[in-house]
Amino acid sequence: MSNDCDCVVLAAGASRRMGQSKLYLPFGGGTLIEATVGGALEAGLRVIVVVRPEDSRIADLLGSRASIVRNPDPERGMLSSLREALRLVSAQRFFFIPADMPFVCGITYRTLAAIDADGPVIPTSGGRRGHPVLMPSSLIPAIASLPDEVPLKTLIAASRPTYVELADDSVLRDIDTAEEYAEAARRTGGQAR
Secondary structure (H helix, E strand, O other): OOOOOEEEEEEOOOOOOOOOOOOEEEEOEEEEEHHHHHHHOOOOOEEEEOOOOOOOOOOOHHHHHHHHEEOOOOHHHHHHHHHHHHHOOOOOOEEEEEOOOOOOOOOHHHHHOOOOOOOEEEEOOOOOOOOEEEEEEHHHHHHHHHOOOHHHHHHHHHOOOOOEEEHHHHHHHHOOOOHHHHHHHHHHOOOOO
């Protein structure tokens, strides 16, 4: 699968709700960012991580396991980070996922990648949409030219998406607050999966 799909991990957020840089918090024997990237690596994906311009720590943590792209203006939002990463996407399709979703494991990526669809593939759990989202690389020009005020979900909705209901709620579970982090640590016993 590694030649068919890349994975963009969006790690340029400011962690405002957490009150500290959450991506370096201990998680599953490493850090939260390592756990999120680990799920994609487990699936054999080539990983591209988008970071803030001043962030050198993620590159040090991940080493050769991922390509690092810097978003020079992360305050413009997640779409600006995705656009920065798309310059490195070389596969026919690519996933994108926020960096604070450490519970998504390799089997989830493999399940979604096995879906034969021309448009985006979006996981759902209990009818709620989640991540990682799988996009055809043919949509890269449309993403690049999407006006900043138009949400990416508008383009996705117009591109014949396929929704895949999964029993696993990891596709919904991000970690935004100290309470969510504490609950995740309690539920996993310190393990990422």
